[in-house]
Amino acid sequence: MSRVDNLNRILRGLQTGSPDVEASALISEDGLMIASALPQHVDDTRVAGMTATLSSLGARAASELERGTVQEVLVRGEHGYAVMLASGSGTLLLALASKQAKLGLLFLDMRRAADDIRKVL
Amino acid sequence: MSRVDNLNRILRGLQTGSPDVEASALISEDGLMIASALPQHVDDTRVAGMTATLSSLGARAASELERGTVQEVLVRGEHGYAVMLASGSGTLLLALASKQAKLGLLFLDMRRAADDIRKVL
Helix, strand or coil: CCHHHHHHHHHHHHHHHCCCEEEEEEEECCCCEEEEECCCCCCHHHHHHHHHHHHHHHHHHHHHCCCCCEEEEEEEECCEEEEEEECCCCEEEEEEEECCCCHHHHHHHHHHHHHHHHHHC | CCHHHHHHHHHHHHHHHCCCEEEEEEEECCCCEEEEECCCCCCHHHHHHHHHHHHHHHHHHHHHCCCCCEEEEEEEECCEEEEEEECCCCEEEEEEEECCCCHHHHHHHHHHHHHHHHHHC
16 A cells, blocks of 8 residues: 555544544645545635635644643634644645544544554554 | 723633733734733833734635634743634733643633623723
């Protein structure tokens, strides 16, 4: 199994594990897609760019507000959550979840997936 | 009691209610401080500007990632949390909490404070 196959397997696992996870993607810090499990109508490039921007602003906010190195950024909108976390080697794991999602479970699953990603990269 | 006194009381209440909340502030969407309970060494202007930037990027991310109108943005750094939520009339409530903070309790207290702020504004 190639590295990309392994990464895709981890992303799919994140989505099959919690039905509230609608999409997930692994993105480089400079905003390029590495692997993704996104719905067809979603534009890869836009998601990748937005995730990297969110991460760099999160890093600046964490530093300015004396919170240290950024580890996770969460945006809750009226239709659900966008969660981004650092997954090692300069990569970002993004998950989009519905508003019914249990946030504690989502963080748990994402941290596990990030650990698995670190082993593959 | 003036409106500003009331707002300061709500912010102080947020901090006395949970010892893990280190600072809180109420900021206008355009990045101006309305009321604050920040430690002395923290620069008001910088915090206000950073909160407004975080909110506007959160709004863009929520919209691009199809999450609807932004309601909350959370940044977790290695030293703790920065949480921002919309508190009505174009204002943003920011809380800075230590890494020991219980996130569920923090959101609960902040949502209550935001409801109180809405009544005052």
